[in-house]
Amino acid sequence: MPPAVLAESISKRYGDTIAIDDVSVNVDGGEIFALVGPNGAGKTTLVEALTGTTTPDSGSVSIFGESPTSVEDGRLGLLPQSFTPPERLTARELVTYYQGLYDDPQRVDDVLTAVGMETADETWYRNLSGGQQRRVCVGIALVNDPDLLFLDEPTTGIDPAGRQSLWSLIDDLAAEGTTIFLTTHYMKEAQQLADRVALLDDGTLVEVGPPTDLIASYGGGTHLLVETETSPEQLAGLDAEVEPTEDGIRILDVATADIGRVVGQLDAQGVTYETLTWTDPSLEDVYLSLTDESTDEDGPSREPMTAGGRSR
Numbered sequence: 001m002p003p004a005v006l007a008e009s010i011s012k013r014y015g016d017t018i019a020i021d022d023v024s025v026n027v028d029g030g031e032i033f034a035l036v037g038p039n040g041a042g043k044t045t046l047v048e049a050l051t052g053t054t055t056p057d058s059g060s061v062s063i064f065g066e067s068p069t070s071v072e073d074g075r076l077g078l079l080p081q082s083f084t085p086p087e088r089l090t091a092r093e094l095v096t097y098y099q100g101l102y103d104d105p106q107r108v109d110d111v112l113t114a115v116g117m118e119t120a121d122e123t124w125y126r127n128l129s130g131g132q133q134r135r136v137c138v139g140i141a142l143v144n145d146p147d148l149l150f151l152d153e154p155t156t157g158i159d160p161a162g163r164q165s166l167w168s169l170i171d172d173l174a175a176e177g178t179t180i181f182l183t184t185h186y187m188k189e190a191q192q193l194a195d196r197v198a199l200l201d202d203g204t205l206v207e208v209g210p211p212t213d214l215i216a217s218y219g220g221g222t223h224l225l226v227e228t229e230t231s232p233e234q235l236a237g238l239d240a241e242v243e244p245t246e247d248g249i250r251i252l253d254v255a256t257a258d259i260g261r262v263v264g265q266l267d268a269q270g271v272t273y274e275t276l277t278w279t280d281p282s283l284e285d286v287y288l289s290l291t292d293e294s295t296d297e298d299g300p301s302r303e304p305m306t307a308g309g310r311s312r
């Protein structure tokens with residue numbers, strides 16, 4: 001059976017900007033594949049190239065062995081990053097409308113239930129919360145019961161409980177055999193959901209692999225998170241590497257046997273702190289180590305973290 005997604009050496013340029021540069025990706029049927037990377041890394045461009053929304057300048061793409069533009073409509077679902085359906089229609093009307101575009105769609109009630117919108121189904125789209133709106137959009141992408149579903153930042157703007165419920169939905173879809181290709185800025189989302197994660201930076205695929213492998217290779221050791229007003233610069237005397245975090249500092253590579261000594265050094269330097277947390281490395285550490293960027297687990301920034309794609 002051909003892979004669900006096969007891209008070989010694809011590149012796409014917009015004027016002087018190289019949005020994706022010689023990227024190859026192979027996604028197997030039934031896999032959850034997560035694409036992560038800073039703002040402007042080329043994630044949406046790659047999704048567009050894989051779904052036939054845009055044509056790469058070079059390289060080739062196939063979906064289930066066919067060109068993305070000739071693959072049967074019912075097999076492919078796409079939730080674009082910026083998708084706004086008509087606002088003065090209810091969730092039910094919207095799902096019904098999109099359902100009418102396909103020969104063999106899912107039942108409207110099943111779709112509304114799957115995305116947790118069965119009780120707010122008669123509310124106008126414009127009056128739903130941001131999270132509810134995104135759930136309706138995921139529902140619209142599901143109406144044709146696709147074999148392969150592309151979700152470009154499906155949970156952006158959704159509160160933690162809503163995110164969890166969408167994660168369960170994505171897990172359920174994959175368990176039933178749907179292949180999922182998603183992009184996300186939430187490292188927890190990629191780590192929890194994905195069979196494999198691809199890191200795209202500046203248009204180039206930096207690494208691909210199961211989250212556990214990436215963490216083992218690039219995550220570093222266990223570390224100590226310190227919620228404090230003290231900055232890394234004020235800790236020059238500490239014999240460990242220190243990075244800033246949103247709430248304080250992260251002291252890298254602190255083994256169990258070293259915790260007491262490091263905490264003693266903090267105390268000796270007069271550091272006051274709210275909390276101390278000793279944690280295993282995570283996909284966020286991989287991301288930080290491979291991209292030199294920061295992630296925002298509380299909500300992705302819409303401001304570019306880099307200058308975007310390379311210009312040549």
Ligand SMILES: Nc1ncnc2c1ncn2[C@@H]1O[C@H](COP(=O)(O)OP(=O)(O)OP(=O)(O)O)[C@@H](O)[C@H]1O
Pocket residue numbers: 014017018019037038039040041042043044045046081307308309
């Ligand atoms: N239609 C376009 N015309 C011109 N430049 C574009 C176009 N689409 C994307 N780009 C540029 O290509 C680069 C990659 O953009 P892309 O949207 O693919 O990144 P991204 O990783 O999805 O970013 P984000 O996380 O912010 O959504 C950026 O520099 C962007 O400005």
